[in-house]
Amino acid sequence: MTPVIALSLFGIINLFLGFTFKRQSLQVVTLLFIICSMALTAMDWNHEYLWFGDMMKTNNLSINFSLIIQLAGLLVVAFSNGFGKDEVYTQPAEYYAILLFSLVGALLMVSFQNLIMLFVGLEILSVAMYVLTGSDKRNLRSNEAALKYFLMGSFATGFLLFGIALVYGSTRSLYISGILYNLSHTAPESLPSFLYAGIILMGIGLLFKISAAPFHFWTPDVYEGAPTIFTMFMSTVVKTAGFAAIYHILDVTFGGFQKNWIITVYFITIITLILGNISAAYQQSAKRMLAFSSISHAGYMLLTVCANQPSTSSNILYYSLAYTLATAVSFAVLMVVAEYQTGRTEKPENFDALNGLAKNNPSLAFAFTVALLSLAGIPLTAGFWGKFFVFTDMFNKNLTYPIIIAVLMSAVGIYYYFKGIISVYFNSGEIEKIETSFLFKIALWSACIGTLVLGIYPTLLKSIF
């Protein structure tokens, strides 16, 4: 609760600092704000609190999720570099403030105890994302992406609200505890059948936000159109928060009704895996490839939601952390290279634009490679263990066919991730030394080292989660 209050206040303070501060110092201030709220989050460790009469619950699980989300926010702010030297067209104070506010929404989504709180959190996060997607105002792609995201996102919110209404109608409570109580004290035959429709509709609303397959059509366009720094934010923070909410709704609240939703979610998972990976293999643009890869990773994480084992929550945490670190690094490298290539090549975000990066920028190339290897799930990186834990979960539940599909699809994944590595190391191209700021380097290296350390000692974090 304290980080929620703190981040809201910090957001407002940040807007006022925009009048007086330079953009680089704004970045440092925002970093300090996020670190401060991370410390406030960690202070509640090993305590379980209910806030404002059961509206929110903070326990170790929600603290872990909050820390991952804020870590992603921290990385994004560190990579943002004060939004460049473009004095006229960027407004860093507003961007940072909106980022902080959207973290508030994400924190609500990981610790809600009332469906109203879930809705408010999701809306805060989404509205902030709609604005940031369209923040490159003179870019037609950005305009299109913002409008598309807004229209489709509002539609998905409608689904979620309708689902909440149906669940409320059938269980007479908006509180998770009340829903659980009423469900356990009513005979399954006497529950109205629209409860099941409500569960599925809520699922649809949330699956849209994490871009699972039949609802993924917005993802590539929005990820491509949005400025890269906000794409990074979208693919890390929104996805982690969305998965926390899905876990909370499907596995914790409606885990007893698994047989009613499992077939739908299965179908969605398998379609997500196949569509995400196969379409990613066709992409020429690295940014679009990463968008499809984010769809496919949603599929892997959904596998563990389907399995619904005791270890599911810790697996989602581990996977989100591994995915967050790797995606942030790959988008960051892509962003600086695209910035360099703008004006030099026609399509600065294509794989071709990365050609020959390793020659003059060995550190950027190495970080990019580690990130892509982790996304592909190669051993000694965090991504490998993420996938390993997910597959173990499935195996314990005797779900063999989805594992086969998932393993085949990660083989497809290796193809398109290595396309990036090949163009960085083996294709010839002229890229001069790209200067990056000090904070950028620190964030890049810490994320890289984090990926490797998690890949070598997965038990380091597994013992905490």
Next chain:
Amino acid sequence: MEVSNYWYFLSGLTLLSALMVVLSKNPIHSVLYLVFTFFCISGHYVLLNAQFLMAVNIIVYAGAIMVLFLFVIMMFDLKKNIPDSKTNLTKLAGTVVAGSVLVILVAAFRTIQYPTPDESTFNPNNGMVENLGKVLYSEYLLPFELVTVLFFVAMVGSVMLGKREVGDRNF
């Protein structure tokens, strides 16, 4: 007069004005009929004992949203006569869809059982502003305060996006 008579009168009025929204040729008339429809629906809220909802419905829908609608319509060039672009196929498809929805609704309403309110727990003041305020500022205080964050984000965002920018558009 009994309450149910008011209900029949209001429902008839609602249906009539809703039909006129679709049937009138002039878009401005359509919008005005829509405003009227919202007022009728607000009347239904009063019958359902939800006075606050009635006030909000009039202020937000009939007031804010419909005025926005009117502005948008005024900005269009209405002099141009747009030819009817619907082919027979789309008309047929529309009829089939609407007809099947009608069948489903009739089938559903045939089997529906209306719940009767429990006389012992019925509170006629439930929908009053006073009660709503009490619930909003006690049980639902946290979401209520957090909605302000939501509106603040929307406000900051619209100001940021609405600022005029010079310079070339790019792709």
